[in-house]
Amino acid sequence: MKKVWLLLPLFLFGSCAGNKSGDIVKENFDFAGKQLKFAFTEVERVRAELGKTPEELPSPRNIQADDSLRLVRAKDWCSGFFPGELWYMYEYTKDDYWKEKAIEYTNLLEPLKSYKGTHDLGFMMYCSFGNGYRLNPTEHYREVLIEGANSLISRFNPTVGCIRSWDHNGDKWQFPVIIDNMMNLEFLFWASKISGDPVYRNIAIKHADTTLKNHFRNDNSSYHVIDYDTITGDVRNKHTHQGYAHESAWARGQAWGLYGYVMCYRETKDKRYLDQAEKIAAFIFNHPNLPEDLIPYWDFNAPEIPNEPRDVSASTITASALYELSGYVNNGQEYKEKADIILKNLTKSYRVPLHGQHGFLLNSSTGHKPHGSEINVPIVYADYYYIEALMRKNKIDKK
Numbered sequence: 001m002k003k004v005w006l007l008l009p010l011f012l013f014g015s016c017a018g019n020k021s022g023d024i025v026k027e028n029f030d031f032a033g034k035q036l037k038f039a040f041t042e043v044e045r046v047r048a049e050l051g052k053t054p055e056e057l058p059s060p061r062n063i064q065a066d067d068s069l070r071l072v073r074a075k076d077w078c079s080g081f082f083p084g085e086l087w088y089m090y091e092y093t094k095d096d097y098w099k100e101k102a103i104e105y106t107n108l109l110e111p112l113k114s115y116k117g118t119h120d121l122g123f124m125m126y127c128s129f130g131n132g133y134r135l136n137p138t139e140h141y142r143e144v145l146i147e148g149a150n151s152l153i154s155r156f157n158p159t160v161g162c163i164r165s166w167d168h169n170g171d172k173w174q175f176p177v178i179i180d181n182m183m184n185l186e187f188l189f190w191a192s193k194i195s196g197d198p199v200y201r202n203i204a205i206k207h208a209d210t211t212l213k214n215h216f217r218n219d220n221s222s223y224h225v226i227d228y229d230t231i232t233g234d235v236r237n238k239h240t241h242q243g244y245a246h247e248s249a250w251a252r253g254q255a256w257g258l259y260g261y262v263m264c265y266r267e268t269k270d271k272r273y274l275d276q277a278e279k280i281a282a283f284i285f286n287h288p289n290l291p292e293d294l295i296p297y298w299d300f301n302a303p304e305i306p307n308e309p310r311d312v313s314a315s316t317i318t319a320s321a322l323y324e325l326s327g328y329v330n331n332g333q334e335y336k337e338k339a340d341i342i343l344k345n346l347t348k349s350y351r352v353p354l355h356g357q358h359g360f361l362l363n364s365s366t367g368h369k370p371h372g373s374e375i376n377v378p379i380v381y382a383d384y385y386y387i388e389a390l391m392r393k394n395k396i397d398k399k
């Protein structure tokens, strides 16, 4: 069970010795720059073929089963990742070319600020406008973000103690909350800091605490969907939606939980969140079904392992979270080494060919296997967290 942990230092030394720190970062940003420029032409080509405007189809999401590029509307939960990648390109290169492209793609999402139909506003607005405000603060972006944060907290139910995730499947769930929702809390912590109003932060903390109480099993893996009773606040069901089974460990869900609790620790310094993050990391890295290259199958309990698709996105989210976690604990070097291994293996074995795959960066993500969609393909959020992880590595290595 512990074999992966024990072998890591050896594996790292053997595989990375001789690499100058930063080489992998620079090489990947050079690659990403070329791919994203190619993506602009692909996005424009597909919009033209479909007769759609940038406002109608602002962002690329994934490659479809027929190899075509799928563009999505602003209200799709994935719309913010592509502009977010462009902001990271600007942050790394300091080149105004990327800033202009980031602004162009970000501004297409402004109508989201009043959208109250999803919990995903954090992904959609904080990756885009949030990174934009961080790197190029303007009063306009601040106003857009605060309005967006107000839309997000309109979904909070004090009886349940959570923000409602989805409105679909009303026949099955009364008040579904998914582990992914931990990711949307960062937007709320930011909103309290910038506005001075604690309401957003208090909701984020309540949501994180309720999730801590109800979403995790004894082995520290998490359920995907917890369904709450809106009258009593009690748990009605513990389900999956995108995983293999209600009692299985859907890989991306584990990564969302890890990232979410690391971020909550950063914002609160509440040790319970740090402990949970470390427990999730231990679940992932001690799991006998985690492949040697640390890129998980789409579900840790998928029935046909090793003949199951991987989910590269789970590994990029995990790597990014581990870089941050490495700064909060005494054994941080172990987490950083794992993140380094993930990035090294993604660079070596999972990158798309230059000027291939419509301008995405990484192959082999799995979006919704039970639904038969987005299986073993490039997906934009894998790329976003890849770039973010590279940025985080760059900052750590330069210290």
Ligand code: GLY
Binding pocket: 180, 242, 252, 367
């Ligand atoms: N938040 C939805 C997903 O991870 O697929």
